[in-house]
Amino acid sequence: VLVVSKTTRLLDPALLEAAQTLGAKPRQLITNVVLPGILPNLYNDLRILLGWAWTWLVIAELIGVKSGLTGFLDTQGTFRNFDRVFPIIILIGITGFVTDQFLAWCHGIFFPWAGKNGPVTRAVASAVTWPVKTIIAGARRITAPSDLK
Template identity: 40%
Template sequence: MPATSSNPALGAAVAAPASMPAAPAPARRRLCVPLEPVSARARWLLGLAFFAVFVAAWAVFTLGGFVSPTFLASPVTMVREGWLLFTEYHFAHDIGMTVWRVLGGFALAAAVGVPLGIAMGAWKGVEAFFEPFVSFCRYLPASAFIPLLILWAGIGELQKVLLIFIGSFFQIVLMVAVTVGGARRDLVEAAYTLGAGNRGIVTRVLIPGAAPDIAETLRLVLGWAWTYVIVAELIGSSSGIGHMIVDSQALLNTGQIIFGIIVIGVIGLVSDFAFKAANRRLFAWSTLR
């Protein structure tokens, strides 16, 4: 006859199944667990908390007199100068021009770069032909082309759009090529087994499989395009956020400079969220991978 334990707690521990899940850790402790996801609400609160801490530190250093207003305007001064930009200096027009230039150059780069990247990823002969030149151009700073672009296209809108195109195109091509070329071989072999031809492999296996990552690539490169447009507007421009920053620098108006930088960040953040939302709607199935 088997022996039984006289300790009720020990008996309960023995009787409990080994697979019983542990009690969930408190939210504050889960934040310290590596790779542990956080809720959407916690993510928003943490993100807003950082901005609040940043603005508070900025206010302490400027309003407290630790930094001269000549070198760094206070948050209050920045807001006041931003209001003047919109009400007296037609800053909304400058924002519109900058957004148009970014979208124009980026759309042109995506329209040419995505098909070329798909071709390089799908056909190794195409990759061998284009990849050395594209890799070489990828390391060239886009700002170095400004003198040549001014000679070729003047100082109008075409020069700025071409600069954004150059800065974005080669990045898109290589990143898309790597994404398409990394397709799962088992899916390709299964498609051949089911009777797909070479064209069907590209259009029905490689492109659909890489589409979510291609969209993510475009989202990332759009952020880089914003850096190029400001460089383009710093030289030979009569409108745009970059032009306003240059004028403000000549007047030592750090409030307007900071406001222009913040506007760029806000527009970029909004476009990033819009891109993410569009990707989730277009490729909802990719979350199941």
């Protein structure tokens, strides 16, 4: 809740004022200004919180669970078989890093207006949205007022 309120407060008030000046209703303010304005930052906040969740998960498993990877780490650490412990620790770190990088890559697809996307992300986003844009453009051409004469 605190993250959402902090992120919402970061929204530029000038955007809200401009939308209100143009006659936006409260529902339009939320759907067309507030949500598109806060979702990219909220997504980044959730990525950071996921990193914290990984950290607390590893700590909780090391303290409480004695099966799976944690049990293996605990057993091998007790017998000082560190050559078997460090690869598992590195694997956990790599998994967290790859997850974060994947979510960062998805940011450009989900929020192309945020401006943090590279050429590959733009290409994937345009490939994903192209069919939808084509269908909408075709529907607009069919229902254009000039066609109704």
